[in-house]
Amino acid sequence: MPNNWLNNRKRRPTHPGEILREDVLPAAGLTQDKLASLLGVSRRTISEILHERRPVTTDMAHRLARAFGTSPEMWLGLQQDVDLWDTHHARRKEYERIKRVATSKAA
Amino acid sequence: MPNNWLNNRKRRPTHPGEILREDVLPAAGLTQDKLASLLGVSRRTISEILHERRPVTTDMAHRLARAFGTSPEMWLGLQQDVDLWDTHHARRKEYERIKRVATSKAA
DNA sequence: CCTCGTGTAACCCGCCACGTTACAATCAGA
DNA sequence: TCTGATTGTAACGTGGCGGGTTACACGAGG
Numbered sequence A, B: 001m002p003n004n005w006l007n008n009r010k011r012r013p014t015h016p017g018e019i020l021r022e023d024v025l026p027a028a029g030l031t032q033d034k035l036a037s038l039l040g041v042s043r044r045t046i047s048e049i050l051h052e053r054r055p056v057t058t059d060m061a062h063r064l065a066r067a068f069g070t071s072p073e074m075w076l077g078l079q080q081d082v083d084l085w086d087t088h089h090a091r092r093k094e095y096e097r098i099k100r101v102a103t104s105k106a107a
Numbered sequence C: 001c002c003t004c005g006t007g008t009a010a011c012c013c014g015c016c017a018c019g020t021t022a023c024a025a026t027c028a029g030a
Numbered sequence D: 001t002c003t004g005a006t007t008g009t010a011a012c013g014t015g016g017c018g019g020g021t022t023a024c025a026c027g028a029g030g
Helices: A016-028 A032-039 A043-050 A058-068 A072-096 B016-028 B032-039 B043-050 B058-068 B072-096
Strands: none
Touching: A016 A032, A016 A043, A016 A058, A016 A072, A032 A043, A032 A058, A058 A072, A058 B072, A072 B058, A072 B072, B016 B032, B016 B043, B016 B058, B016 B072, B032 B043, B032 B058, B058 B072
16 A cells, blocks of 8 residues: 555656765765776766666666665666656556456456 | 565566466456557567567556556566566676775764 | 468667766865 | 866767567467
């Protein structure tokens, strides 16, 4: 019950970049450049994620998880919520046209 | 504790296509062609997902959720596990080189 | 033999994560 | 105030890949 159904959410879920920008990075006291080289990606990639202009991919989720001792699922999960929300709001009209399939069989 | 850590899993997580192929579709008694038109995608897309050769995207997750009365998160979650597993096994050497960041600040 | 359901090859398209290079702007410290 | 560090971001290029369409082959039943 406390579960999902982002369909009804009014606000866009928190982008992982926000967590990174507002909590993780400040706590670690790292510059974007430092973090980039630690993770083995470009500075630009870090910058765009912090600005929530690029998603956290499975690859980035693993890198972040390694660096900050969290689970990759945590980062990717945040991203998924955002992605689902975005897609839903972009195509909800189309989705509404899809009819429920009857689970007729095996009755 | 019972949670994630697919890093240690020996087997590849269940691909959503397997659920679709072995449970959902048979129960619904639908042909691939029927399902495709119901969801508004091509037959090929359905076929490749059933064969686990293509991921369930956020878009497909929403479509499946509509058609089968489930949550999009369920479908996408399955896919994420597979994606994380695949990425991890493809690049674990590289990830192991990433050092843990000290949460030095705010002590 | 013909049809239905299905696998899949071939071809095309558009999107996008990511890298590199480079430049401008901001800011802190000497 | 000059300077170096940090950061935003434009420009350009690349590879990967989700997805559509068309078309052909094959197996199972009628």
